[in-house]
Amino acid sequence: MEPLNRGSFAMTPKRKRSRWLKLLAIVSLLCVAGGIWQAVMIKMELRTYLPEGQTYLVNGHNMHLYGAGEGEGTVVFITGSGTPNAYTDFYALMNELQPYARTVTFDHAGFGWSETTSIPRDFHTVSNELHELLQTAGEQAPYLLVAHSLASLEALSFAQQYPDEVKGIVLLDGGSPEFYAKESEWKAYALNRFFAGMRVTGFARALGAAGILLPFYGENIRYKGLPEEVKGVDVAMYYSHIGSSSNISVLKHINENAQAVMEGGYLKGIPLLILSSDSGGSWEGVQKQLLNWSDESRQETLPRSSHYIHWSNQKTVISKIVEMLSH
Template identity: 60%
Template structure:
């Protein structure tokens, strides 16, 4: 049997053709992503107000009235705080004033080159609340990595915090040792899928990546908010703005630890039903206040304010009534 010799040129052409079949769809997807991003920026104007804070513009959305103001702090990489907290803000309208806001580069807030250190982020939030004429003392409700921001805010502005609720937040001890490389790699993967239009294509056939909790929230959103949420997901997942936040995660956690435990700030720790390691992290948070309470919500997910939204709303109303009845404690920092 005579074997036919394959010329190197034929092999090269074959591989170029295969490569083209992979690259061409990605180029088309990238163009589609850019066109849709520009279109959606016009379709969905900010529902709240924009204020110039330090080096960039930030978006804040407020609703409801009451004795207290609840400030919702999003987790790391959450595409849009308005849609993520829309249920809780609506449910709490009869009980309190509530606000949500977007960090730099997310939602309707613009990017900044300012490093995402914990003090910078906390000072930006403080200035934003002042410019929006939102009055404290506040009840801070923080999701995930937002726990660092809530604790640091209470350290820096103790007289302006009447209580803290952590929504499956991690402890500073945990984030001080968590791998920044792992978080960075996940961010880059999500960014690649977004910029090439793959995330948008998957979403259009009903597949929302569970890594960011979008598959939990989206199905539970009211119809009028779903399009906004999808747009924010397609345009901000794995955004570069989160890289600096991730890169400073260990040192930010260390700064919070050096700031010292909170004295008697009411601290409610609502935890997802995770593994043993995550349970230990939740127990670490108990030491951060002399009036802390931790509760694990059975069969819940990391975005527990969606997987168990009614229960979380009820817990927030409970702590609101508690801190309003007992008055504003002397929030010293040890």
């Protein structure tokens, strides 16, 4: 019996190339099919989930605002970078706070039900747009600004420009201007492009259909906490806006925006409450830096919390906002 020629079973370079080409063709086909599915679903969802609240023309583009509640004072919620929809992100807080105050959410340009714009997203412009939106919608000052994550810069910028209209600020695991002045813009940009790839290929939607909601922009924790009638809006916005190109203008200029806030100077006479996640390490130092940003500041670290602290520690956050309203 002749010995086996093991070399005859070895894969030749030509066969290896053929296999890789077949695999590439399959992946490409899946991406094309997923992209078509994504585009069709986006159009259907736009017709299904109409805006809650109203849209107003601000600085040449339509901005969405939702307001509810008749209590004294106005609480304005500001989403962090990339959060798809303010209405669903702050849904629970708005419902609980309506007996105490007027509550307002709005979508940044290119998110939720707001139109996109080519106007640069520096925070001086963004803050002016928010002010114009509130005025146009008839939402009365003074405002208690509740800002999540990167929106800490936006809230501070707004207070620097309109100090007489700000009752106070509550930061939800926000970063300090000093932190964002040194934050890597490239890393944030790269992550945004990765999320965009998952969106346009339908991969994020396919995972969601399989019951897997990835922890992008708090979707995994937010979806579980929403009532059934709001979950549809939430996932539709998530599939439509993750990795949005509208966010790139902000991400590419984080350092400049932070520097502009630093140049605006510390706040005086405006209460600042800093609610922090228990991330520890260097983040603890960032939270301490924020104490310098008002002469009436205090900071609390909430145990067993996530970055989306208004979902992981919802009851505590609500009680702290009520305290600020009565300040």
